[in-house]
Amino acid sequence: DTGVSQNPRHKITKRGQNVTFRCDPISEHNRLYWYRQTLGQGPEFLTYFQNEAQLEKSRLLSDRFSAERPKGSFSTLEIQRTEQGDSAMYLCASSYRQGGYEQYFGPGTRLTVT
Amino acid sequence: GNSVTQMEGPVTLSEEAFLTINCTYTATGYPSLFWYVQYPGEGLQLLLKATKADDKGSNKGFEATYRKETTSFHLEKGSVQVSDSAVYFCALSDNAGNQFYFGTGTSLTVIP
Numbered sequence: 001d002t003g004v005s006q007n008p009r010h011k012i013t014k015r016g017q018n019v020t021f022r023c024d025p026i027s028e029h030n031r032l033y034w035y036r037q038t039l040g041q042g043p044e045f046l047t048y049f050q051n052e053a054q055l056e057k058s059r060l061l062s063d064r065f066s067a068e069r070p071k072g073s074f075s076t077l078e079i080q081r082t083e084q085g086d087s088a089m090y091l092c093a094s095s096y097r098q099g100g101y102e103q104y105f106g107p108g109t110r111l112t113v114t
Numbered sequence: 115g116n117s118v119t120q121m122e123g124p125v126t127l128s129e130e131a132f133l134t135i136n137c138t139y140t141a142t143g144y145p146s147l148f149w150y151v152q153y154p155g156e157g158l159q160l161l162l163k164a165t166k167a168d169d170k171g172s173n174k175g176f177e178a179t180y181r182k183e184t185t186s187f188h189l190e191k192g193s194v195q196v197s198d199s200a201v202y203f204c205a206l207s208d209n210a211g212n213q214f215y216f217g218t219g220t221s222l223t224v225i226p
Contacts, residue, residue, distance in 0.1 A: 004157075031211065033214070040218065040219070041218050041219070042118075042120075042203050042205070042216030042217050042218050042219050043158070043203075043214075043216045044216075045213050045214055045215070048212070048213075055212070056212055056213055091157070091158070093158075095211060097211070101146070101207060101210075101211025102148075102160055102163060103160065103214065104160070105150075105157040105158040105159070106157055107156070107157045108157060
């Protein structure tokens, strides 16, 4: 078990471009969460999946954001038509019920929109 | 709605000093409470948790007690070390783990 992994670790893009991030959770974890974290703030919940079903979405998740978790394994988070305000660290976490929903975080993907 | 309020930092302490980082929460129902730690250049790691009132979570010399009457979950350590320098986040979740709410984080620096 190598923990939660995220790719890429860093992404620089120009405003208006689309970007996609990937998260690979711990293999036996059925829940997967996405968060956004800006400098000096705590993680803000975006969305979560239980297996392949997307069960909750924050109102922070505008229609330019979409997340998928095909087959209940890895997940992708896509941001379309990026804006400078999207610059942040995007965190992924996974958990499972038998663990009391304790979350294990990945290292994050840092997005910079120029 | 649910929210977490954390003591603002940064906090600077000398090695072996006593640490308290305050955390209070607002929640409906019976949330679970957590402290996460983020060391420089690393991801968030769970430090300790408590799932019901009066539970005490502990790990690596850190402790926090779930106080329903004061809606608090303060983090304490009797003697900090330089290696404890990190950012500490208080968090809560509903009891089904559907959403997590994090505080803004408290940066701790321990000097020798």
